[in-house]
Each structure stands twice: as structure tokens, then as C-alpha cells.
Amino acid sequence: MALFCIQRYDGEDEQEQEEVEAEDRARLLLERLQQQARARQLKKQREEQPQGREGPGGAGLSPEGEPGGKGKRRRESGEQPGALRKKKLKTKQQPRSSSAESAGAEEAADGSSPTKKKKANRRKSKVRQERTETDSEEDIKQQENRNNFKNKSNKRKKTDGETQGDEKGKKESSEKAEGNQTAKEELALPSGEEANFPPSSMMILGDHDAKPVQKVQPFLPQWLAQPKRVQKRIRDNLCPISDVPGIHPRLLKKLQMNGIESFFPVQAQVIPAILQSASNGYLLGQGGYRPKDICVSAPTGSGKTLSFVIPIVQVLLDRVVCHVRALVVLPTKELAQQVSKVFNVYTDGTGLKVALITGQKSFAKEQEMLVQKKVTGYCSLADIVVATPGRLTDHINQTPGFSLAQLRFLIVDEADRMIDDMHQNCLNQIVKAAFQGENDSGSNMLFQRTKPGPVTAASSCSPQIPLQKLLFSATLTQDPEKLQQLDLFQPRLFTSVYSEKNRDETETEQDTNNKYTLPEGLLQCYVPCDLNSKPLLLLYFMLTMKFTRVLCFTNSREASHRLFLLVQAFGGITVAEFSSRLPPNERRRTMKEFEQGKIQLLISTDATARGIDVKGVNYVINYDAPQFIRTYIHRVGRTARAGEAGVAFSLVLRIQERRFLRMLRDAGIQDIKKHPVKGNSLKPLVQQYEGALCKLEKTVKNERAQRRA
Numbered sequence: 001m002a003l004f005c006i007q008r009y010d011g012e013d014e015q016e017q018e019e020v021e022a023e024d025r026a027r028l029l030l031e032r033l034q035q036q037a038r039a040r041q042l043k044k045q046r047e048e049q050p051q052g053r054e055g056p057g058g059a060g061l062s063p064e065g066e067p068g069g070k071g072k073r074r075r076e077s078g079e080q081p082g083a084l085r086k087k088k089l090k091t092k093q094q095p096r097s098s099s100a101e102s103a104g105a106e107e108a109a110d111g112s113s114p115t116k117k118k119k120a121n122r123r124k125s126k127v128r129q130e131r132t133e134t135d136s137e138e139d140i141k142q143q144e145n146r147n148n149f150k151n152k153s154n155k156r157k158k159t160d161g162e163t164q165g166d167e168k169g170k171k172e173s174s175e176k177a178e179g180n181q182t183a184k185e186e187l188a189l190p191s192g193e194e195a196n197f198p199p200s201s202m203m204i205l206g207d208h209d210a211k212p213v214q215k216v217q218p219f220l221p222q223w224l225a226q227p228k229r230v231q232k233r234i235r236d237n238l239c240p241i242s243d244v245p246g247i248h249p250r251l252l253k254k255l256q257m258n259g260i261e262s263f264f265p266v267q268a269q270v271i272p273a274i275l276q277s278a279s280n281g282y283l284l285g286q287g288g289y290r291p292k293d294i295c296v297s298a299p300t301g302s303g304k305t306l307s308f309v310i311p312i313v314q315v316l317l318d319r320v321v322c323h324v325r326a327l328v329v330l331p332t333k334e335l336a337q338q339v340s341k342v343f344n345v346y347t348d349g350t351g352l353k354v355a356l357i358t359g360q361k362s363f364a365k366e367q368e369m370l371v372q373k374k375v376t377g378y379c380s381l382a383d384i385v386v387a388t389p390g391r392l393t394d395h396i397n398q399t400p401g402f403s404l405a406q407l408r409f410l411i412v413d414e415a416d417r418m419i420d421d422m423h424q425n426c427l428n429q430i431v432k433a434a435f436q437g438e439n440d441s442g443s444n445m446l447f448q449r450t451k452p453g454p455v456t457a458a459s460s461c462s463p464q465i466p467l468q469k470l471l472f473s474a475t476l477t478q479d480p481e482k483l484q485q486l487d488l489f490q491p492r493l494f495t496s497v498y499s500e501k502n503r504d505e506t507e508t509e510q511d512t513n514n515k516y517t518l519p520e521g522l523l524q525c526y527v528p529c530d531l532n533s534k535p536l537l538l539l540y541f542m543l544t545m546k547f548t549r550v551l552c553f554t555n556s557r558e559a560s561h562r563l564f565l566l567v568q569a570f571g572g573i574t575v576a577e578f579s580s581r582l583p584p585n586e587r588r589r590t591m592k593e594f595e596q597g598k599i600q601l602l603i604s605t606d607a608t609a610r611g612i613d614v615k616g617v618n619y620v621i622n623y624d625a626p627q628f629i630r631t632y633i634h635r636v637g638r639t640a641r642a643g644e645a646g647v648a649f650s651l652v653l654r655i656q657e658r659r660f661l662r663m664l665r666d667a668g669i670q671d672i673k674k675h676p677v678k679g680n681s682l683k684p685l686v687q688q689y690e691g692a693l694c695k696l697e698k699t700v701k702n703e704r705a706q707r708r709a
């Protein structure tokens with residue numbers, strides 16, 4: 001448009017005169033058409049419900065709701081052409097290449113610039129009727145305008161070179177104001193071009209009101225939205241073991257022998273649920289149907305392990321032939337070992353066999369624990385397998401006769417971690433192996449499993465060994481998409497996660513996705529500090545505050561090792577480190593000594609953050625603040641277990657403070673106390689600490705030299 005205006009100053013008066021006349025003609029015609037359109041729309045509106053701004057009066061067409069859209073145009077059209085042009089020059093001197101300009105003008109001439117296209121599309125159906133009626137008039141008009149446009153386009157090419165410099169300076173501001181410019185551009189179009197639009201399209205000009213954006217409501221499946229609530233308070237909600245129906249007397253006796261008189265809330269709810277799903281024995285689900293999968297999200301130390309160990313042992317008590325019927329997968333060796341120990345306690349004397357498959361023994365040894373070759377074929381030596389994902393997949397692929405075809409329970413402990421990409425493949429392999437027919441193991445073909453499909457009369461006739469999935473975690477994801485990866489069957493969720501039902505639905509759903517619960521006996525504190533004071537703070541807690549049985553977390557193996565060396569060099573504290581840089585037997589020994597109270601401070605990586613159940617941990621210190629909320633929850637959950645009390649301190653660098661607190665707040669954790677430690681309290685330690693730093697330097701150098709040698 002700028003170019004149209006600039007032509008005026010080039011003194012091409014003759015052509016301009018023609019243009020002015022054409023414009024005047026066009027304007028007159030346009031006004032006539034608009035009147036017709038208004039009349040039609042008024043008529044239409046009387047027939048229909050009025051539709052707000054798009055009403056026939058066109059009064060509300062400008063974005064401001066002011067009768068600006070069309071009204072303004074009308075006012076402008078009433079001005080003298082010369083005045084109008086000057087005005088246009090002021091409002092519109094947008095830089096455009098001649099081709100772009102002409103393309104734009106062409107689009108305008110066709111009534112189909114991108115903006116207009118969108119708007120026109122939106123109202124396409126509305127205008128279609130008017131269009132048909134005005135088509136013939138418009139055709140003539142369009143032809144006229146195309147001719148006008150061609151002339152102008154040629155002139156524009158001429159003036160382009162001259163105006164480029166001028167336009168460049170204005171480019172930035174005009175780009176910024178692009179949205180507004182579009183409207184202005186439309187207003188400034190010569191009436192001949194305006195007339196190219198059907199009257200109702202004209203009314204769209206300037207109609208760029210922001211439509212209220214609809215909030216997307218996340219859809220939670222019912223089982224996630226309405227879970228079974230598990231009480232968080234353990235001590236107030238103990239349930240005597242004899243009050244839980246259906247527990248085998250043999251197991252009741254074992255529980256008592258192990259000092260368990262009452263079940264924790266999660267156990268009181270989950271044990272009967274699993275038992276019920278296998279009430280027809282392990283070969284069929286309840287009533288002959290496939291049992292529902294079960295997901296449990298309960299705080300750290302709330303007794304989730306026993307809530308699957310007891311019912312599984314009970315369901316398998318009656319088994320005749322030994323097959324792998326239960327498989328527990330866990331992310332680390334230590335956790336697998338811990339869970340297999342619990343199984344050993346409750347299967348002891350029952351004839352059920354438990355195999356631990358973690359790679360701690362040689363592959364051949366593990367194979368010997370899993371299968372035995374007989375004349376009739378391979379037979380299983382384990383009823384319950386507790387395994388880490390990597391080693392398990394090796395056996396699935398490489399151990400002849402190792403079959404999961406009779407698998408009844410797949411237990412995924414620390415399930416959120418197992419759903420992570422690195423373990424997901426293992427879970428898929430397990431399920432695939434479970435639905436693979438047995439080759440030479442001579443299994444009972446009657447109960448052989450077929451891939452679940454639609455329920456038909458035929459499929460209901462042959463009994464199936466159902467594969468039931470049981471998922472456990474303190475931070476079980478409630479992201480349906482993630483859970484979907486596990487292909488759960490009519491899952492039931494047991495959770496102690498709060499969901500705020502009183503709030504509006506959106507918030508409830510979003511919050512529930514992120515919220516986790518912590519043990520009731522946990523006291524959380526954080527200490528704002530700087531980098532240099534962190535070691536001193538740890539020493540202060542250990543020596544001045546006399547903390548005992550402390551589990552201290554760092555974010556890396558190197559950090560753990562250095563801190564361990566530093567504390568050792570400082571002296572006066574029985575300290576040990578725990579990380580994957582140590583061999584498994586050393587880690588086991590360290591953990592045992594820590595449990596026995598021989599080690600007062602255990603400095604560890606996140607290797608011990610999840611699931612590890614060490615009795616009597618009084619304090620957890622996050623020496624390095626955790627980066628993820630799940631890490632925080634699992635770390636601090638090493639204390640305050642089984643309804644006991646415990647304290648967690650996090651050393652948070654001042655620059656991390658806001659992010660750290662926000663992370664907790666987002667997860668619904670509000671009750672963390674700020675616990676500043678004054679610099680004066682650390683002063684008595686400084687001198688000795690500096691000596692320790694010198695020793696540390698020497699030790700690190702020696703270690704490097706040893707590694708190189």
C-alpha cells in the first residue's frame with residue numbers, strides 16, 4: 001500500500017486520476033453491496049438467534065467492539081480521495097519486495113490473503129449464501145479491479161528502487177506491528193480492491209478478537225481418578241493380622257514368629273485384594289475370569305514388600321509341579337537380594353523355591369538354580385524368581401528350558417523406575433516370554449496360555465493361566481500414558497497420595513499426577529549454605545550435634561569418594577562409603593556394618609536411595625541436593641520407616657534454594673523447615689578442616705598415581 005501512496009509523489013497524475021475514478025466507482029458499488037448484505041443479514045438474524053459480534057449490523061466487527069470495522073471504513077470512504085491517500089501514507093508504509101507486494105496485492109485482489117483466507121474460511125458457510133447472490137456483480141467488479149491492480153503493480157515496480165531505503169528504516173516497526181498493520185492494510189485498500197470481497201467477507205475485516213482458549217482437561221481413567229485410599233498414618237491404623245480374612249494359618253504363624261502382630265495399612269488392603277484375585281487358585285482368576293492388575297503407590301517404609309510376599313506365597317502353597325509362577329523384577333542387586341530374603345523367610349518349610357538372579361553368581365551357577373535337564377525334558381527348579389532386568393533377559397534368551405509360560409504373577413517393584421526406558425524393554429521381553437509356548441519342558445498343555453484377545457464364547461471355554469501384574473512404588477507414576485506401556489488389565493490402584501477433591505477438577509487431576517506422600521514420622525529440614533561450608537556443615541552435624549546412624553547422599557561416585565576421604569582425614573567419625581565403585585561383597589559388608597551400628601556415617605550415591613531397608617537410620621543428609629523429586633522422596637525415605645521417626649537434612653546452595661523449594665512444593669511437600677546454621681558454629685572446626693584438606697590432596701594424588709601405575 002505504501003507504494004500506492006508513493007506513486008502520488010512521482011507525479012503520475014494521469015494514471016492516478018484514472019485510479020481515483022475507478023476507486024470512486026468501486027466505492028459506490030461497494031456501498032450498495034454492503035447495504036444489500038446488511039439487509040440480508042438483518043433478515044437472516046431475525047430468522048435465527050443473533051450471533052454476537054458477527055451480527056448483521058456489522059457494528060461489532062472491530063476487535064475493540066467499536067463500530068470501527070466497517071463503520072470506520074465507511075467514514076474513510078466518505079473522505080476525499082486525496083486526503084484518504086495521505087492518511088494511508090501515514091498509516092502504511094510497509095516495506096515489501098515488489099514481488100511480495102504484488103503477490104500480496106494479487107491475494108487482496110482475489111480476496112484471499114492468508115489472514116483473510118483464515119477468516120473467510122471460518123465464515124465460509126455463512127457467506128456462501130450471500131456469495132451466490134452477489135457473484136455476478138462481483139465478477140464484473142473483480143475484472144475491473146484486476147485491471148487497476150495490474151497498472152499499479154507496474155508502477156510499483158518502478159518506485160520500488162526509490163523507496164527501498166526509506167522503507168528499510170521502517171521495516172522493524174512495521175514487522176512488530178504486523179498484526180495491526182494487517183488490519184490497517186485492509187482499511188487502507190483502495191475501494192476498488194475492497195470491492196473484491198463479498199460483502200459479508202468485508203465484515204470480517206478487523207475481526208481478530210482473541211477467542212477464549214479452552215483449557216485442555218487431562219483425562220484420567222477412572223481407576224486413576226478414583227483409587228483405593230490407603231491410610232498414611234501407620235501407627236494409628238495397624239490391623240491385627242488375624243483380622244485380615246483369608247490368611248493361611250501357616251503364614252499367620254510365620255508372621256508372628258517374625259514379630260509381626262499387625263499389618264500396616266497398605267498390607268491390610270493389598271493382601272486381601274491379591275488373595276481375592278486368586279481365590280480360584282493360581283490357575284484361574286476369580287470366577288474364572290482374568291484377574292485385574294494391581295498398582296500400589298504408598299510411602300517409603302510403609303511395608304509394600306510384605307504386601308506382595310504374603311499373598312504370593314499363600315497362593316503358591318498348593319502348587320503341585322514346580323514352575324516359575326512368580327517373578328519379581330527390581331532395578332538393583334541389593335534390592336533384589338533384600339526382597340528374596342523376605343521371600344525366603346516366608347517360604348521356608350513350604351517346599352517353594354526362590355531363586356535370586358542378579359549376576360552376583362556366575363551365569364552357569366544361576367542356570368543350575370533355575371532349570372534341571374531330565375530325560376523327560378527340562379524342569380524348573382524355582383517357583384519364585386527375584387531378578388534384576390539385565391540378568392533376567394540374559395536367562396530368557398540363553399538358558400535352555402527356562403520358561404515363563406506358567407508365570408502367574410509379575411511383580412514390578414520400584415515400578416516407576418522400571419517403566420523408565422532402560423527397563424521397559426525387559427518388561428516387554430518378560431511378557432513375550434510368558435506368552436510363548438513351552439517347547440520341551442513337558443508342561444501341562446491344558447492350561448497353556450494364549451495371548452489375551454477379545455472375550456468370546458470359545459475363548460472363555462478353555463481355561464487360561466492368567467498373568468497378573470502387580471506394580472509397587474513410593475512414587476508410582478500416575479501418568480496414564482506411561483502406565484499404558486505396561487498394558488495393564490483393568491487395573492486397581494491403591495494409593496496414599498492425596499487428591500484434592502474439593503478443588504476444581506483440573507487442579508485435582510494435575511496435582512494428583514505430581515503429588516507424593518512421605519512417611520508421617522519424617523521431619524524435613526534444609527540448610528541454606530554455600531559450597532565451601534558444606535563439608536563443615538556435615539562435620540558440624542556429626543561432631544557438634546552428635547548425629548548418629550547417618551546416611552549421607554551425594555550426587556556422584558566421585559563426590560562420595562572425596563567426601564569420604566575428607567571425613568576420614570578429619571578423623572573422629574566412623575565413616576564408610578557406598579557406591580558402585582566398590583565390589584558387591586564390600587558393599588554388602590559395609591551395609592551390614594552400618595546396620596549393626598558399627599558405622600556412624602555412611603556416604604553413598606543414589607545406589608542406596610531406593611528401597612534399601614536399613615533399620616535404625618536416624619538421619620538422612622542430602623549433602624548434594626537431589627535434582628529430581630523422586631530422588632528426594634526415596635532418599636529421605638531411608639529414615640522414618642515402618643512408622644518410626646526420622647530426620648532429613650538437605651544442604652541447599654543459596655542459588656538452588658528457590659528451585660529446590662519449588663520442586664518440593666510442586667510435589668505437594670510443604671512441611672520442610674529452614675534450619676540455618678550460623679557461621680560461628682562452624683568456626684571451631686575450620687582449622688582441623690584445613691589440615692584435612694591438605695591430607696585429602698595428598699591422598700587423591702596417591703590414588704591417581706596408583707591408578708596410572
Ligand SMILES: Nc1ncnc2c1ncn2[C@@H]1O[C@H](COP(=O)(O)OP(=O)(O)OP(=O)(O)O)[C@@H](O)[C@H]1O
Binds near residue numbers: 259299304474642
Ligand atoms: N506389619 C509390619 N509390622 C512391623 N514391621 C513391618 C511390617 N511390615 C513391614 N515391616 C517393616 O517395615 C520396614 C519397611 O518395609 P518395606 O521395606 O516393605 O517398605 P517399603 O514400603 O517397601 O519401602 P520402600 O518404598 O522404601 O521400598 C521393613 O523393615 C519391614 O520389616
